[in-house]
Amino acid sequence: MHIVVCIKQVPDSAQIRVHPVTNTIMRQGVPAIVNPYDLFSLEEALRLKDVHGGRVTVITMGPPQAEAALRKCIAFGADEAILVTDRAFAGADTLATSYALASAITQIGKDQAVDMVFAGKQTIDGDTAQVGPGIAKRMDLQLLTYVSQVDALDLMTRTVRVQRRAEGGVQVLTTKLPCLVTMLEGSNEMRFASMDNMFRAARYQLKVWDRVAAGIDDVGKIGLKGSPTVVSKVFAPQARTQRAEIIDTESGEPRDIALTLLSKLFTQHPKLGEAISKRAT
Amino acid sequence: MAEKFDAIVVGAGPSGNAAAYTLAKSGLKVLQLERGEYPGSKNVQGAILYADALERIIPDFREDAPLERHIIEQRMWVLDDASFIGSHYRSDDFNKPPHNRYTIIRAQFDKWFSQKAQEAGVLLICETTVTDLIMDGTQVIGVRTDRLGGSIYADVVILADGVNSMLARKAGFRPELNPGDVALAVKEIHFMPEETIASRFNVSGDAGVVIEMIGKITKGMMGTGFLYTNKESLTIGVGCMLSDFKKQKISPNRLLEEMKSHPSIRPLIEGGEMKEYAAHLIPEGGYKAIPRIYGEGWLIAGDSGMFVNAVHREGSNLAMTTGRIAAETVIELAAQGKACSTKNLAAYRAKLDQSFVMKDMKKYQNLPDILHRNPQFLTTYPELLNQAAHIMLKVDGVDKKSKEKQIRSNFAHRRSLFGLVGDAYKMWRAFE
Numbered sequence: 002m003h004i005v006v007c008i009k010q011v012p013d014s015a016q017i018r019v020h021p022v023t024n025t026i027m028r029q030g031v032p033a034i035v036n037p038y039d040l041f042s043l044e045e046a047l048r049l050k051d052v053h054g055g056r057v058t059v060i061t062m063g064p065p066q067a068e069a070a071l072r073k074c075i076a077f078g079a080d081e082a083i084l085v086t087d088r089a090f091a092g093a094d095t096l097a098t099s100y101a102l103a104s105a106i107t108q109i110g111k112d113q114a115v116d117m118v119f120a121g122k123q124t125i126d127g128d129t130a131q132v133g134p135g136i137a138k139r140m141d142l143q144l145l146t147y148v149s150q151v152d153a154l155d156l157m158t159r160t161v162r163v164q165r166r167a168e169g170g171v172q173v174l175t176t177k178l179p180c181l182v183t184m185l186e187g188s189n190e191m192r193f194a195s196m197d198n199m200f201r202a203a204r205y206q207l208k209v210w211d212r213v214a215a216g217i218d219d220v221g222k223i224g225l226k227g228s229p230t231v232v233s234k235v236f237a238p239q240a241r242t243q244r245a246e247i248i249d250t251e252s253g254e255p256r257d258i259a260l261t262l263l264s265k266l267f268t269q270h271p272k273l274g275e276a277i278s279k280r281a282t
Numbered sequence: 283m284a285e286k287f288d289a290i291v292v293g294a295g296p297s298g299n300a301a302a303y304t305l306a307k308s309g310l311k312v313l314q315l316e317r318g319e320y321p322g323s324k325n326v327q328g329a330i331l332y333a334d335a336l337e338r339i340i341p342d343f344r345e346d347a348p349l350e351r352h353i354i355e356q357r358m359w360v361l362d363d364a365s366f367i368g369s370h371y372r373s374d375d376f377n378k379p380p381h382n383r384y385t386i387i388r389a390q391f392d393k394w395f396s397q398k399a400q401e402a403g404v405l406l407i408c409e410t411t412v413t414d415l416i417m418d419g420t421q422v423i424g425v426r427t428d429r430l431g432g433s434i435y436a437d438v439v440i441l442a443d444g445v446n447s448m449l450a451r452k453a454g455f456r457p458e459l460n461p462g463d464v465a466l467a468v469k470e471i472h473f474m475p476e477e478t479i480a481s482r483f484n485v486s487g488d489a490g491v492v493i494e495m496i497g498k499i500t501k502g503m504m505g506t507g508f509l510y511t512n513k514e515s516l517t518i519g520v521g522c523m524l525s526d527f528k529k530q531k532i533s534p535n536r537l538l539e540e541m542k543s544h545p546s547i548r549p550l551i552e553g554g555e556m557k558e559y560a561a562h563l564i565p566e567g568g569y570k571a572i573p574r575i576y577g578e579g580w581l582i583a584g585d586s587g588m589f590v591n592a593v594h595r596e597g598s599n600l601a602m603t604t605g606r607i608a609a610e611t612v613i614e615l616a617a618q619g620k621a622c623s624t625k626n627l628a629a630y631r632a633k634l635d636q637s638f639v640m641k642d643m644k645k646y647q648n649l650p651d652i653l654h655r656n657p658q659f660l661t662t663y664p665e666l667l668n669q670a671a672h673i674m675l676k677v678d679g680v681d682k683k684s685k686e687k688q689i690r691s692n693f694a695h696r697r698s699l700f701g702l703v704g705d706a707y708k709m710w711r712a713f714e
Contacts, residue, residue, distance in 0.1 A: 018473070018557060032320065195430040199407045200285065 002055025002156060003113045004046045005106050006079065007120040007136065008039040010063050010070035014125045019237035026235075035070045038121035040077075040191045041184040045151060046119045047078045048189065053154060055116075056080040058109055062090060062101050068207060076194040076202035083109065087212040092225030095127070099135025100222045105215040106140065117161070118142060118181040133183045143180035149188045287313045289612055290425055290436040291404075292412045292449060294321035296598045297584025298442030299395040300339050300605030306403035308613045313434060314396075314404050315427065317411040322392025325444075326562035327598055328469065328508060328517060330492065331384045331391065335599035339606050340398060344380065348390040350512040351490025352381035355483075359546070361497035361507075362668035366546045377489060385490055385510045385517070387471075415439060415453050415580070422453075422579035438612050438622040440581045442605055445563045447586035455582065456573040461525035462654070463567025463588070465505060468534040469519025471512070472554030479511050482550060488513070494595065497664030499541045503530055504653050504660060506595070507541050509550065516551055518542060521564060523654075534561065566592040569647035575634075576627040581608045589639060593646050593713075600639050607633050649712040656708060662696050663705075 012031045020027050035043075046057050059074040061067050062085040071082035085105045093101065106118060118140070120133030130146075137144040149171070150164040159178040164171050166185050194202075217223055246265070250258050267274035291302040294316035302314040318324035330353070336343050355372035376382060400406050416424035416433060424435035441450050445464065450456040483491045495507035505522030520538050527534060542551060565571065565588040572589070575582040583589075584601035591600060611630040612622060620626050634640045653659055670689045674682075693702060 032323070193429065196410070196427060196432040196434070199410060199429060200405075203405055203407050 002050070002053045002117075003110075003115050004049060004055065004057045004117045004119060005109055005115050006039070006043045006046050006057060006059045006074070007102055007106075007118065007133070008043065008059055008061050008070060008074060009036045009121070009124050009126075010034070010061065010067040011036045011124055011126040024235065024237055033066065033069065035073055036121050036124045036126075038123055038125070038184075038186055040121075041186055041188050042119035042121055042182065043074055043077060043079065044189045044191045045148075045182070045184050046117070047192065049117070049151065049154060050078075053156060056113075058083065060085065060102065060105060060109070062086070062093075062098060062105070065209075071207050072202045072205060075205045075207075076198050077192060078194070078198055082205065082207040083210055084207055085210045085215050087215075089212050089220055089224050092228060093223060094228035094230035095129050095131035095135055096229060097223050097225075097227035099132045099139060100227060101212075101215060101217060102132065103136045103139035104217050105210060106136065108210075108214070108216040114179075116156075116159075116178045118179070120181065120183050122147065122183045122185060130183075133181060137181035140179075140181070143176040143178075145174060145176065145180055146183045147185050148182050149185045151182070285313075285434055286424075287311050287405075287434065287436040288616065289313075289438050289440060289609075290315065290434060291440045291442055292425065293442035293444055293584075293586075294318070294396050294399075294406065294408070295325050295392065295442060295444060295584060295601065296395070297586070297589075297601035297605035297608075298440070299392065299399050300335075300602040301440045301442055301583055301609040302404040302406075303339060303395070303399040303402050304606050304609035305612060306399060308609075308616075309403075310613065310616060312404045313436065314399065314406045315410050315412050315425070316396075316406065316408045318408060320393060320408055321396035321406070322389040325388045325392050326467075326469075326560045327388050328467075328510060328519065328595070329386050329388050329391070329598070330510065330595070331386045332596065332599035333380065333382055333384065335602040335606075337380075339602060347394050348386065349488075350385040350387060351485075351488050352376065353383040353385065353492050354485065354489045355491045357491065357493040359493060359495040359497070360664045360667055361495055361499050361544065361546065362665050363498050364545055365668045365672065366495075366497070367667050367671045383492075385492070385512050387512060412443070412449060415449060417453075420578050422577070437616075438579055438581065438627075440583060440605070440608050440612075441586050442583045442601075443586050445565045445585040445588075447582070450573065450582055450586055453580075455577065455580070456586075459563075459565075460567065460571070461528055462523060462650075463565065463571040464524045465521045465564040465566045465592070466524045466527055466534055466561065467519055467521025467564055468538050468559075468561045469508075469517055470538065470556050470560075471558040472516045472518065472551055473514060473557045474516055474551075474554045476514055478553065479514075479516070483511055485511070495541075495547075496660055497668075498661065499537075499544060500660060501530060501532060501537065502657050502661045503527065503532070504650075504657070508595075509547065515557060516554055518547070518551055523566065524563070564592070564597065565590050566650065568592065568650045569640075569643040570650075572643065575604075576624065576630050578624050579622050581611070581627060581630055583608045589643070591642050591646065593649060594642070596642070600643075603637065603639055604634065607637065607639075646712065652708050652712045656705065658697065658701075658705065659709070666693055666696060 010033050013034050016031050018027045050057050057079045058081045059079040060083045075082055123130035145163050147166045148163045149166050152162040154161045162175040288310040289305050289312050291298045291314040302312050305312045354376040357370045359366040359368035411428045412425045413428050414426040415422045422439050426433050443449050490511040493509040499507045500522050503522035503526035507520040510517040520541050565585050575587045583604040589600040589604050590597040615626050673685050
């Protein structure tokens with residue numbers, strides 16, 4: 002059983018500021034973390050390994066400093082980590098990224114066939130949720146997104162049954178391996194690494210692959226060249242100037258307070274008032 | 283299997299990093315444990331870096347350390363409610379490299395310092411809390427962590443775990459913190475464009491200004507306020523003895539809010555956008571509060587050993603120096619094949635006694651007591667000094683001799699002649 006988990010190092014978006022003058026994102030001093038959604042996928046992969054044996058390989062495409070994020074995954078219990086890094090990847094959008102990762106995972110598979118690929122539901126910095134499905138499409142893997150639980154994995158019949166969050170309910174799906182899974186947040190809780198794994202992570206020599214090692218020949222499909230996405234404008238969202246209004250409830254009957262509230266609502270939203278009175282008549 | 287190291291350093295602040303770096307540089311096998319997510323993630327300081335202490339550890343630190351501004355001007359303000367009287371010392375000599383002092387952002391600086399230690403060979407493990415010391419009788423032989431299989435062994439353990447030092451307290455090396463021996467400081471970092479800082483503080487390039495403040499801002503509590511210029515931000519904060527906060531029932535953040543609205547301070551920070559808010563305890567008990575700092579297989583360095591010179595606002599340099607000297611003591615013993623016994627580690631204390639660390643700590647040993655018993659130094663005198671300046675500088679047709687008489691009588695009225703002489707003597711004793 003060989004599971005590959007795709008992760009991304011992201012700036013902790015809770016701590017990001019926009020430069021008040023230049024309107025650019027101030028990354029200085031903002032801690033880099035493993036994309037939180039990826040951790041649910043990593044933990045699920047580790048649990049499958051605990052039960053079925055095998056190994057977990059973690060992969061990321063990113064700058065050299067993404068090493069820290071991979072090291073963290075080793076501490077949690079991943080067996081191997083591969084950093085795919087090359088200047089040629091700079092400026093990649095989700096299309097180019099999924100191409101590069103699919104290519105790298107194919108290379109990993111040459112060493113030991115990959116049974117499952119896990120990816121985060123989405124990242125907290127890009128929020129597109131496109132890279133996981135993109136990899137599945139390119140590698141022709143069964144795609145299971147928004148999975149809340151992996152119910153059963155049968156390595157004999159090479160099938161997996163999962164629960165998938167869907168609009169208005171839960172789908173129970175069975176599919177063939179190999180497949181790609183993105184886990185829903187909150188579906189599990191990341192384990193607390195053991196001291197041995199902390200030592201292993203601190204000393205681990207991770208594999209660093211450049212474009213060629215990742216099996217990519219066509220530079221037109223990676224980096225800026227392979228990215229059709231155009232960023233037309235970047236701006237900081239403006240804080241709402243409108244303040245909440247407090248209605249004094251100390252004095253007056255509930256009926257009066259309700260009327261005050263309604264009259265305020267209808268004054269501010271005249272159309273709402275019209276619609277309601279129309280329905281009433 | 284439990285691992286064995288030559289030394290374990292607990293904590294990745296200035297003293298821990300100084301110790302770990304120095305030990306690893308000499309070839310010893312060092313493990314450093316830090317409870318924060320990364321070195322600097324939990325560390326708080328004003329923060330001023332005194333170059334000398336770091337230079338003795340990493341001589342060429344200026345090449346790549348993340349420094350904000352070098353300080354060319356020091357202002358000392360004594361504040362009344364609506365005014366301040368003060369002295370400014372600015373020298374172009376401070377503009378000439380190598381610079382003497384810098385403002386730093388600790389989250390970045392500590393990361394850099396730790397990186398240097400790791401490059402020197404330190405094995406750093408973060409997000410791991412040391413919960414206990416492993417003892418063999420009275421001898422410390424290792425540490426236990428909060429992780430599964432978390433026992434690790436070493437010939438010596440250096441406790442550089444900061445002001446609260448749970449470990450030293452748990453092991454009985456140090457008593458419970460006394461609220462009269464620690465200050466609680468709060469600070470904010472306000473973003474401000476470089477050009478605004480340059481024009482507001484009359485500096486250019488990487489030059490910067492620090493303002494240290496005493497007086498009515500601390501409402502009679504023993505403490506100081508400060509304002510430092512960073513590259514693209516200002517740090518403003520205030521700290522007072524924890525026991526005073528308790529007694530006066532004033533919240534530290536309210537104290538800082540009021541300080542920020544002082545008419546002499548408000549214009550300096552106006553327009554800034556608050557980026558960060560932090561609070562920390564500072565061990566200000568002085569010489570008398572220093573616990574036992576060495577024993578069978580263990581040493582204490584930095585804040586954990588209460589090494590802070592509150593009068594001169596020095597702490598991180600004492601932390602680095604004690605960390606370095608602790609490491610050097612261990613290195614010497616290792617080189618001679620001697621054990622890290624109480625008797626042998628006594629050399630650590632002896633070296634500190636010979637250094638500026640203990641000499642400075644000893645010099646001001648009576649100051650905390652004197653200021654504590656004489657709050658007039660922080661309340662009445664700032665008011666009198668400001669009044670005096672106001673009387674002398676206001677041109678209102680009153681002759682200067684009468685003005686002088688008025689000032690004299692104000693002083694005598696508030697403190698009495700006897701009190702004035704007594705206060706002068708006390709101050710002389712404190713700084714002697």
